[in-house]
Amino acid sequence: MVSLKDPSLFTQQAYIGGEWVDAPDGKTEQVTNPATGEVLGTVPVLGRDAVAHAIDVAEKAQKQWKKRTAKERSAVLMKWYDLMMENQEDLARLMTAEQGKPLAEARGEIAYASSFLQWFAEEGKRIYGDVIPTFAQGRRVIVLKEPVGVCAAITPWNFPTAMITRKAAPALAVGCAMVVKPAIETPFSALAMAVLAERAGLPKGLLSIVTGDAKTIGAEMTENPTVRKLTFTGSTAVGRLLMRQCADTVKKISLELGGNAPFIVCEDADIDAAVDGAIASKYRNSGQTCVCANRFFIHDAIYDEFAEKYAAKVSEMKVGNGAEDGVVLGPLITEKAVEKVENQIADALSKGGRILTGGKRHAKGGSFFEPTVIADANRDMLVFREETFGPMAPLIRFHSDDEALEMANDSEFGLASYFYSRDISRIWKMAEGLESGLVGVNAGVIATEVAPFGGYKQSGIGREGSKYGVEDYLEVKYVCMAGI
Numbered sequence: 001m002v003s004l005k006d007p008s009l010f011t012q013q014a015y016i017g018g019e020w021v022d023a024p025d026g027k028t029e030q031v032t033n034p035a036t037g038e039v040l041g042t043v044p045v046l047g048r049d050a051v052a053h054a055i056d057v058a059e060k061a062q063k064q065w066k067k068r069t070a071k072e073r074s075a076v077l078m079k080w081y082d083l084m085m086e087n088q089e090d091l092a093r094l095m096t097a098e099q100g101k102p103l104a105e106a107r108g109e110i111a112y113a114s115s116f117l118q119w120f121a122e123e124g125k126r127i128y129g130d131v132i133p134t135f136a137q138g139r140r141v142i143v144l145k146e147p148v149g150v151c152a153a154i155t156p157w158n159f160p161t162a163m164i165t166r167k168a169a170p171a172l173a174v175g176c177a178m179v180v181k182p183a184i185e186t187p188f189s190a191l192a193m194a195v196l197a198e199r200a201g202l203p204k205g206l207l208s209i210v211t212g213d214a215k216t217i218g219a220e221m222t223e224n225p226t227v228r229k230l231t232f233t234g235s236t237a238v239g240r241l242l243m244r245q246c247a248d249t250v251k252k253i254s255l256e257l258g259g260n261a262p263f264i265v266c267e268d269a270d271i272d273a274a275v276d277g278a279i280a281s282k283y284r285n286s287g288q289t290c291v292c293a294n295r296f297f298i299h300d301a302i303y304d305e306f307a308e309k310y311a312a313k314v315s316e317m318k319v320g321n322g323a324e325d326g327v328v329l330g331p332l333i334t335e336k337a338v339e340k341v342e343n344q345i346a347d348a349l350s351k352g353g354r355i356l357t358g359g360k361r362h363a364k365g366g367s368f369f370e371p372t373v374i375a376d377a378n379r380d381m382l383v384f385r386e387e388t389f390g391p392m393a394p395l396i397r398f399h400s401d402d403e404a405l406e407m408a409n410d411s412e413f414g415l416a417s418y419f420y421s422r423d424i425s426r427i428w429k430m431a432e433g434l435e436s437g438l439v440g441v442n443a444g445v446i447a448t449e450v451a452p453f454g455g456y457k458q459s460g461i462g463r464e465g466s467k468y469g470v471e472d473y474l475e476v477k478y479v480c481m482a483g484i
């Protein structure tokens with residue numbers, strides 16, 4: 001069990017239509033701490049009926065919610081934001097227990113997650129329509145922005161709180177309702193948020209948290225015609241599947257999928273800054289973020305210096321239970337995740353890769369893994385094509401900007417890219433040449449609620465955060481007034 005200042009934030013029931021519920025047949029699923037294997041508790045395994053009920057109640061609640069003024073909706077989100085920040089420590093502890101990330105990162109995620117509530121509480125008040133110069137005498141052309149209606153969200157375990165607020169905050173701010181299915185690995189963070197939403201005065205039914213089998217819940221969310229929009233963060237494979245499932249009811253969709261981020265260090269880069277950026281970008285959340293650098297392209301002239309400095313710093317990173325002081329790398333989420341990293345390393349070694357540090361499971365056992373750097377990596381390796389989602393950095397050598405750009409863009413993904421350079425014309429060439437939705441120039445961590453987040457190519461559809469993040473939850477209505 002996690003010890004919390006406010007134990008009522010830990011709940012083992014799902015939240016549907018403003019009620020805390022168990023599964024009608026009493027079925028539950030265990031949630032474990034990936035650092036210790038300890039069972040933290042259970043959550044209900046709900047059937048389709050429960051999800052359908054959540055959607056029905058959401059529809060009724062949304063009809064009232066959309067009539068409230070933006071300022072009234074904003075006030076509820078602001079209160080929710082305050083409560084999240086007041087309970088930051090408890091929420092972070094809960095997250096570390098079920099997700100594994102170091103406590104400092106969990107605290108950071110609660111602040112990041114809450115920032116979306118604050119941002120969209122403000123942004124929701126600035127949803128402007130339009131008056132367009134008329135095309136005919138006696139007619140007026142007006143554009144209204146309206147909420148899309150009931151939205152469903154399916155979210156992953158790597159950011160158990162932020163991936164929900166990034167969707168729920170804009171949806172609720174503009175007058176939608178949302179039914180959320182958190183990942184089964186990390187439901188307690190989602191449920192704790194709902195406790196605080198309720199305390200903030202969010203009317204019943206506007207936010208439901210449904211737990212259980214992904215396929216069953218996903219089927220109801222995608223087939224139910226009342227759901228007008230599906231928003232998903234997770235793997236590209238599941239994103240494709242959900243997109244297909246949404247076709248029959250022509251739902252709007254937002255997808256935030258996998259990445260294969262290049263991290264380019266040009267010959268004129270500040271190498272020490274690049275080393276620090278590369279560490280932050282690669283090893284945050286033990287490499288389990290969709291914007292983590294996946295392929296490192298280092299210019300031949302500085303390759304050896306970068307590799308040596310990088311490997312030296314990486315080898316000093318402390319691995320362990322995220323709840324312990326000084327730990328910067330927690331466990332991977334599951335055994336399967338560890339096997340994927342092992343498999344990519346074995347493949348890299350068989351194709352000429354050379355381990356500079358790490359390379360195997362950590363002596364702590366379980367799903368702990370050594371932070372790893374592999375030199376002499378190349379484009380024939382699995383890691384060039386596949387997201388690692390673990391703490392392994394392959395270093396690939398390049399000789400010209402064009403070569404680096406060509407390799408960086410040689411991917412079906414296009415979420416984040418990073419590069420280090422101090423040359424202004426090179427910076428523009430790279431920033432414009434990289435095919436991705438986010439580009440970090442001399443920065444390894446760039447996500448913020450004020451900027452748009454989303455992918456090019458098969459990394460997704462739509463943008464989250466920023467002034468763009470509300471558009472995905474709005475319909476545009478053209479009103480033509482005649483007879484004037």
Ligand code: ADP
Pocket residue numbers: 154155156157158181182183184214215217218219233234235236238239241
């Ligand atoms: P990850 O590698 O992050 O676990 P997934 O895409 O498998 O990526 O999971 C992201 C979310 O998608 C989780 O909430 C998971 O339960 C959900 N999910 C996985 N498979 C399906 C499915 N077939 N239908 C609906 N949701 C799914």
